[in-house]
Amino acid sequence: MSETANMSDILDVLVVGAGFGGICAGIKLREAGIDNFGIYDKAAGIGGTWWHNTYPGAACDIESHLYCYSFEPNPDWSRKYSPQPEIQAYIEHCANKYGIRDQIHLQREIRQHALVDGLWRTTFADGQVQWSRHIIFATGGLHVPAFPDIPGTSDFQGTSMHSAEWNHTVDFSNRRVAVIGSAASAIQLVPELAKVAAHVDVYQRTPNYIAARNDFAYPGWMKNLFANVPGLTWLYRQCLFYKGDLGIYPIVKTSKETRRRTAMQNMVKSHIRSSVDDTEMAEQLIPDYPMGCKRILIADNFYSSLNRDNVALVTEGIQAITAEGVNTNDNRHHPADIIVYATGFDMEKHLVAIEVIGADGKTLEERWDEGRPDVYKGGFIPGLPNFYMTTGPNTGTGTTSVVGMIEAQMKLIMQAIDLTGNDQLIEPTTRACSAYVDDIRNALRGTVWGAGACKSWYVNDKGENDTLYPYSASTFRRDHETLQLDDFSLYARS
16 A cells, blocks of 8 residues: 555545535445545535526426435425525535534545445545545536537627526527527526526527426415424325326336326427417427426426517527627528527536546546446446445436435445445445346336437437436335345455
């Protein structure tokens, strides 16, 4: 261990990320009696996704009482669907309540994790080094912006920004705004921008299924019930969970047309037609692919915002961005003072943004470039012992709260840490990992996500879906109850 620091400087666990995943990891470590850990985040505040995404109208599309930790229910959620500031405050509240705030180190950007003599060496952007026995990689995917490949983006003379990197110093009042994108972020920010901008052009490449959100503010009497009736928040949470598992999952679990999917599609299409005044525009907003192939969205005010005189839907493809606006394929020029890229996130890049090097000298990116991301149960990687992911490949269900998936993943991670102690390493066998990934890939081909009926960010450039889990959220929870020791190699640190 000539290269390593003094043993007293070695952390038992180094956690990357201070969002829902990282804070959950810290709480579970503390509960297990492990105090020698550190949580590191490149951001200036706690919250992960909910620290970075601060655009107008930002809110969760999972109901508040499900989008929180099961062990820390919040009877005081203000709304059925919580706005961004409230979610970020909740995460910070959890860090403070469970006594892990002092272990959180902000504005610490990590460049590399390397396995050396059985220990992990983490190198920060400032050159400092921290050694640890275990790494929990708890970064989320909804903060690394994805930008479209459009000619002329650098020629634009106005102000441009991505929805995930909102510039709060920019005044949108009486400005002409181009919003490129019409999915999850766009449908939240367009109604807010429309209230103040002179004009908003919404550039839609593909229409989405956007169901009614039916959001409302919780009245005081309901908050009192949640706070004072034992078990009520738990029961309500269970109802929300099984609504997704029994109500939404059947829509996506098969590529075959079903009566339930057809009924839901017709319901959403009817909602679009009744919400949009312009008949031609309404038809441009109707998807022509099976529901669930792309992310199912919810909103109460997006379609109505398109009825405003100062909002236009642009469905022609973008030819180029110019110094003064956007040119579309029909040879029209659309002037703009501000361009907002509501174009989503780079879901693959965030997993390899930090260089991770195994004992064999091979990086994580090199391992995955060879074919596919072979990750056992979304959290364990052959060749990278004592390295764990909270939301690795194929851990999204699309029908429930990611917070619950994080809690389930942390059960296996904590069992692995407990098994290894201070002097052992654990990693999945190649055989077990390949068998698991083969099963996931085969199952995905039978879902609406794997049928190839639409182009979705769920699918990577190799045509594989590395994002979603093909089974129900209940199955995911059961599958993450107990570490299957036959699927792992446990050996002494050299």
